């Protein structure tokens with residue numbers, strides 16, 4: 254085997270660690286992208302029996318964004334198994350208790366329920382903030398593109414430098 | 429400078445040059461609020477004193493877009509840009525310093541665009557993107573809001589629903 258072919262094979266079968274910044278991202282839309290990398294479906298030689306999945310490190314899961322009023326409309330159901338053991342938790346209540354669980358559940362439910370799913374989920378590492386342990390940080394060599402642009406908060410000097418859209422009346426004084 | 433003038437913040441206002449008139453008339457108290465819209469000039473030509481009050485151009489005049497002078501429909505229609513609720517520097521021009529919308533007689537918007545901008549300003553405020561333009565007693569930092577309001581939220585502009593009578597016009601637009 255030539256030297257180039259050897260390197261190509263290493264690259265093909267090495268496990269890449271991807272970073273995903275979940276700041277202002279919809280967890281359910283990003284889950285579809287994260288699963289693709291977790292299962293290795295972005296590789297041309299993907300096969301469900303082959304162990305070709307990558308590792309995805311998700312940061313800023315505390316700062317995910319939901320659409321409209323989903324924080325108070327989305328409900329998570331749990332049953333303890335005992336009579337009267339059903340409970341319904343709203344998304345914002347769950348996110349207060351565990352800032353990583355909504356994203357983890359979103360990725361878990363975006364995959365098909367088979368024996369492989371639990372093993373694939375072990376390759377997903379989620380952190381609520383942007384602080385990563387050093388031993389995980391050294392492994393990261395790739396980044397997944399964000400689906401949504403992180404919106405900018407308005408600053409006072411921005412208003413005074415932006416082009417004016419409409420003409421104010423001559424005698425108008427802003428208040 | 430008169431006493432009454434000094435309590436207002438001049439930063440936002442057109443230039444202050446109304447002092448000349450108060451000195452001339454020996455008057456330090458104004459019965460009406462001074463707006464600093466005009467510059468008072470005294471010109472002496474051959475024993476003739478001319479006092480003229482010229483309107484001062486607004487400081488934002490040089491940043492005015494050419495489309496603003498288009499009289500076809502309104503400023504937003506002639507801009508021809510798909511405005512999103514995240515375009516906060518643009519939306520900030522349509523609100524007062526406490527975050528409430530300017531009326532249509534000042535902005536000159538058509539009914540459709542006024543309604544759309546109003547909804548998008550509300551979206552930006554709920555997402556906490558325009559917290560510097562809020563009433564002074566409001567919680568500026570979105571993280572300090574109660575319950576679900578403290579978490580990041582984004583909006584879809586296609587969910588903006590206009591009244592039935594507006595909808596026919598939007599097809600033409």
Ligand SMILES: [Zn+2]
Pocket residue numbers: 501502503504505506537538541
């Ligand atoms: Zn218009």
